[in-house]
Amino acid sequence: MIDLVSRSAWGARAPRGAYGALTSTRGVKIHYTGGHVDPRVLDDHARCVSAVRGIQNGHMDGNGWIDIGYSMIACPHRKVFVGRGPGHLPAANGPGLNSAHYAVLGLVGNSGLVQPPNDMLLGILDAIDYLREHGGAGREIKGHRDGYSTDCPGDALYDWVRAGAPRPSAEPSTPPPPAPEEETMPEIVSLGLSAEVIVPPSKDYQPWWDLEWRDTAGWHPAGGQSIAPSRDVWADVVAHVALRGLVPGERVELGLTRHQPDGSLVDIAWPIGRLLSVHADVDGRVETGLGGHFKLDATARGRVTIRHTSTGPVTLETASAFKAILHPYA
Structure with a gap:
């Protein structure tokens, strides 16, 4: 059963306007942050909450979007944050591509935490099932780079997507040791x-x-x-x-x-x-x-x-x- 984190629970800002309606799609596109994710999120869910709020701030204040661009966000603790949610047009897939797929983010990046643990993969699958049940999502599971020029969702998540997004063991995974928190760029x-x-x-x-x-x-x-x-x-x-x-x-x-x-x-x-x-x-x-x-x-x-x-x-x-x-x- 999906472990949802409601918008009020993660402290979401109110959207600036009305979402476009989305009653059915071909499926979902999988995303990653594209930047540094603090590996300490693995042991501290409060850091996941803070990261999601930061993503929303970046999308609204940096990109000028009406809200966070993702439909759902999965963190390493198999919790799924409600972004725009089912039935609403996402903004993260790229111009002209948002009506075909929902957008689901796995909370990994291209430095720090880069390898999605099993509980995050299970959370992504929980989000997909939820969007199928409540938002008319189709059967496709694609990466953001499928149809859009980007490195997203990173090699680790994209390899998993290309393998058919298999369901991992429910046992907690042990990701490889993350890079030291001392930044590689001083x-x-x-x-x-x-x-x-x-x-x-x-x-x-x-x-x-x-x-x-x-x-x-x-x-x-x-x-x-x-x-x-x-x-x-x-x-x-x-x-x-x-x-x-x-x-x-x-x-x-x-x-x-x-x-x-x-x-x-x-x-x-x-x-x-x-x-x-x-x-x-x-x-x-x-x-x-x-x-x-x-x-x-x-x-x-x-x-x-x-x-x-x-x-x-x-x-x-x-x-x-x-x-x-x-x-x-x-």
């Missing part, structure tokens, strides 16, 4: 001024750090400026960065992160619980924007963080960010 810079600034809650947009021109020697360490509100708040952050001097094709990670006042990482808040991964162009340059909506308190400061592995001289051409302290929360 934290190079936290953008901002040299000291954090305490700001009172406000409903008005306030500059966090406005514009900086920095060469490699001027980059700030992990103890740089944070958003440090004087009380618990929800905050919106939008930022823009440009780097040059990278190796063409080099991967760069950036996003919003939450840290303790001593600089230690709490979690990655955007996008969808992971850092955004981009690649340098043929001129060795990266320019991108990001934004997100996340919770800050007296023990969790917010930052913009960049990671890369280049050993040569890299210049941070521009860095701008603005925050809005939306409202206090209880």
Whole structure:
């Protein structure tokens, strides 16, 4: 029997508009996050809940969708989160592809937790059965990459899909040891001024750090400026960065992160619980924007963080960010 986690139970935000109706499909498309999934979710279901909320925030605030894009989400504890749910058009399959299949996410990524444990596979199958019973889902089980140019759902899940999505043993699986939580890409810079600034809650947009021109020697360490509100708040952050001097094709990670006042990482808040991964162009340059909506308190400061592995001289051409302290929360 399916172990559903209702939208109210995982703290879902209300959708911004009405879903399109979906009464029947050819089946389901299987997805993964495409980024880093903290292996600690295996032992802490609360981290699964936090990850799903982060995914919704990324889809609504980063992608501009009306809600989380998936129909259902399966975590490593054989629990199935209700996303858009049965009868509603998903948004995650790609333009023109959402009416043919529901979208089911397995909570694994391309780093950290990459191998779906048996209980996650069983949860995906539970979600499929549920969508067949309550949403008219057809018999097809496909990967997101079937018909759309993407690496999703990752090799591990896609191999399982191509094998016919067999039902594994109900015994808890023992996945291979995850990579150490020390990131393979060290934290190079936290953008901002040299000291954090305490700001009172406000409903008005306030500059966090406005514009900086920095060469490699001027980059700030992990103890740089944070958003440090004087009380618990929800905050919106939008930022823009440009780097040059990278190796063409080099991967760069950036996003919003939450840290303790001593600089230690709490979690990655955007996008969808992971850092955004981009690649340098043929001129060795990266320019991108990001934004997100996340919770800050007296023990969790917010930052913009960049990671890369280049050993040569890299210049941070521009860095701008603005925050809005939306409202206090209880």
